[in-house]
Amino acid sequence: MEGGEQPTILLFGDSHSHAVHLAVKNRLSNGRPVPLDVFRQLKKKNGRRVGNISFDAFLQRATQLGRRDIVLSAMGGGLHATFSTSQHPQPFDFFMPDHPAVPCDGIEIVPYQALRAYFSKRISKGVGRKLEALRRATDARLLHLIPPPPKRNRKHIAQYQKMLFTQQRIDALEVSEPELRLKSWLLHARVLRKFCRTRGIGVLMPPPETMRDGFLRREFYAGDTAHANWRYGEIVLRTVETQLLEDPAMSDVPAKPKSQAGIDLRNK
Numbered sequence: 001m002e003g004g005e006q007p008t009i010l011l012f013g014d015s016h017s018h019a020v021h022l023a024v025k026n027r028l029s030n031g032r033p034v035p036l037d038v039f040r041q042l043k044k045k046n047g048r049r050v051g052n053i054s055f056d057a058f059l060q061r062a063t064q065l066g067r068r069d070i071v072l073s074a075m076g077g078g079l080h081a082t083f084s085t086s087q088h089p090q091p092f093d094f095f096m097p098d099h100p101a102v103p104c105d106g107i108e109i110v111p112y113q114a115l116r117a118y119f120s121k122r123i124s125k126g127v128g129r130k131l132e133a134l135r136r137a138t139d140a141r142l143l144h145l146i147p148p149p150p151k152r153n154r155k156h157i158a159q160y161q162k163m164l165f166t167q168q169r170i171d172a173l174e175v176s177e178p179e180l181r182l183k184s185w186l187l188h189a190r191v192l193r194k195f196c197r198t199r200g201i202g203v204l205m206p207p208p209e210t211m212r213d214g215f216l217r218r219e220f221y222a223g224d225t226a227h228a229n230w231r232y233g234e235i236v237l238r239t240v241e242t243q244l245l246e247d248p249a250m251s252d253v254p255a256k257p258k259s260q261a262g263i264d265l266r267n268k
Helices: 015-029 055-062 079-084 112-125 127-136 154-167 176-196 229-245
Strands: 009-013 037-040 043-045 048-050 070-074 141-145 203-204
Touching: 009 015, 009 055, 015 037, 015 055, 015 070, 015 079, 015 229, 055 127, 070 127, 079 112, 079 176, 112 127, 112 176, 127 176, 176 203
Parallel strands: 009 037, 009 070, 070 141, 141 203
Antiparallel strands: 043 048
């Protein structure tokens, strides 16, 4: 970035931040520079402690940043996967612009607007509250990373889903159709982008080179149902370096607005 020191960049998230954390570890082990610090939200998961900082502690740290600095959020991200990965006992589909449902006997069509309202409500009451708290707390530029797209390969998902369900003593369910999972992710991303746009928060979509036909490419699969691996995290790091540090205007990263009225960002 031109004009003096590089900004401080902090990434804070849940499980989707782990891919970036692994990429950072790989760079450090090879003596390569790292453009940001990665923090994972402290919580208990499956009876064990994960993460290294609470949200409140990170919020306090973010208050110390200036307008040239950047906060990246990788919070949440699992809504679409929770909604659509396992096949519901009553198979369903929904119409979506450019991704229509395929009428089929036994498939129930759920109204798109009802699903959109459901996703909006879940986001507003969940990750949205933390994003709003960050926006109020810091003068830094704030961006939310849209979670990686779904994996097309049903065998891969079924393998790890069965392991997870066995650990939880739950009968394994079938994996839903790829097209339903992709549309659920697209809907999730659309609602997140609108939420962020109206609050002065930028958005970073998954890097195009990590996707094929809308799905996550196989070489970026992590060994589970929904997450990406360190190679994906490395491309996120490169995106930060090329889009946020080398572009002086940083036009896709809005500064904290004096008023949120009438905000219209490029990420729609």
